[in-house]
Amino acid sequence: MNLIEGFMKKFEDHKFKINQLPRMLFILSQQKLIETLEKHRELELRNIKMCEAKEKEMKSLGAQIMFYQIRMDSIKHAYILKTLKDILQAESPDILWNYLADKYIGQVASKKELEIHAELEKEMIHAHEELLKKIDNTGLKVILQTIVEDEKRHHKMIMHMINNLLALDP
Ligand SMILES: [Fe+2]
Numbered sequence: 001m002n003l004i005e006g007f008m009k010k011f012e013d014h015k016f017k018i019n020q021l022p023r024m025l026f027i028l029s030q031q032k033l034i035e036t037l038e039k040h041r042e043l044e045l046r047n048i049k050m051c052e053a054k055e056k057e058m059k060s061l062g063a064q065i066m067f068y069q070i071r072m073d074s075i076k077h078a079y080i081l082k083t084l085k086d087i088l089q090a091e092s093p094d095i096l097w098n099y100l101a102d103k104y105i106g107q108v109a110s111k112k113e114l115e116i117h118a119e120l121e122k123e124m125i126h127a128h129e130e131l132l133k134k135i136d137n138t139g140l141k142v143i144l145q146t147i148v149e150d151e152k153r154h155h156k157m158i159m160h161m162i163n164n165l166l167a168l169d170p
């Protein structure tokens with residue numbers, strides 16, 4: 001490498017660092033990420049307590065069911081956040097999805113099972129939607145609709161797993 005090439009390389013390296021800088025400023029460190037996940041989990045835990053109180057306080061059964069649903073979601077979110085935190089704190093934090101295990105051990109079987117599960121979710125969506133057409137009680141409709149939304153989300157999640165996370169290499 002002559003002097004000019006050396007200079008150009010230094011310049012390129014420098015440019016690379018400058019280009020990387022803004023992005024790096026926004027990427028949280030591992031420690032900060034763990035702390036942030038914990039803060040989010042604390043919010044969920046606070047919400048669980050508030051919902052619990054509201055469920056007892058509310059006289060309307062519909063409102064009770066709504067707070068129950070929110071509380072259950074918060075329990076779920078708190079659990080997910082805790083799991084993510086544990087994974088990041090583990091020795092090999094890269095393994096979020098045990099792709100290799102699914103790929104080589106039970107992939108074909110789990111893909112089939114997931115497809116059956118996806119069908120079941122579809123069936124639930126269809127069943128609730130059919131029922132929704134045949135009722136005119138607004139309160140009941142609102143609550144059943146929230147279940148339909150959940151089922152749609154579940155179906156989407158399973159399809160995502162089938163199409164991306166468990167996809168076989170060519
Ligand atoms: Fe949440």
Ligand SMILES: [Fe+2]
Nearest residue numbers: 121150151154
């Ligand atoms: Fe579901």
